[in-house]
Amino acid sequence: MKNFTSWGQNEEPTVAQFEQQLGFELPTDYRSFLLQNNGGSFKKQVFFVDELKQDIMLGVLYGITNEKSVDLTIASWMDEYGDELQENALIIGADPGGGMLLYITAGEDMGIYYWDHAHFFSQSSEEEGNTYFVAPSFAAFCTLLTDYKSAAS
Numbered sequence: 285m286k287n288f289t290s291w292g293q294n295e296e297p298t299v300a301q302f303e304q305q306l307g308f309e310l311p312t313d314y315r316s317f318l319l320q321n322n323g324g325s326f327k328k329q330v331f332f333v334d335e336l337k338q339d340i341m342l343g344v345l346y347g348i349t350n351e352k353s354v355d356l357t358i359a360s361w362m363d364e365y366g367d368e369l370q371e372n373a374l375i376i377g378a379d380p381g382g383g384m385l386l387y388i389t390a391g392e393d394m395g396i397y398y399w400d401h402a403h404f405f406s407q408s409s410e411e412e413g414n415t416y417f418v419a420p421s422f423a424a425f426c427t428l429l430t431d432y433k434s435a436a437s
Contacts, residue, residue: 285426287329290321291347291356302348305359308372311389313423323347323356323377328432331425333398335416336405340398341432345377345385365401375399376422386415387422396425 377385408414
């Protein structure tokens, strides 16, 4: 991944224990990412959300542990919002404005979604929903990341 600062690696027992706490196994691609990187931050990387017809700036992908801040861990966000999510779903990251990345890890809805939790976009509403499909897997999501290009460039 370009313009990405990894937060280090995880040991296999750490990831296995995390899966046990979740109550489900992580998809192989995402599990490998957590083993190799334990999350990280991005600089000027965007992904396109078709339904919003909008590039979204990616700020961070959460890890299992983080020495600097518990707010940079998946568990922290799951404690706060997990009861709003369907089964086998995780909050795996966020944009700088508070929108979140969800990973539904199994079932017919499996994939990466952008959750406009704060209803920033006019299309987002309680009636119409505020969650938008982005990619069928974590690996596919990573291929969508591109450099941000300002209007001036």
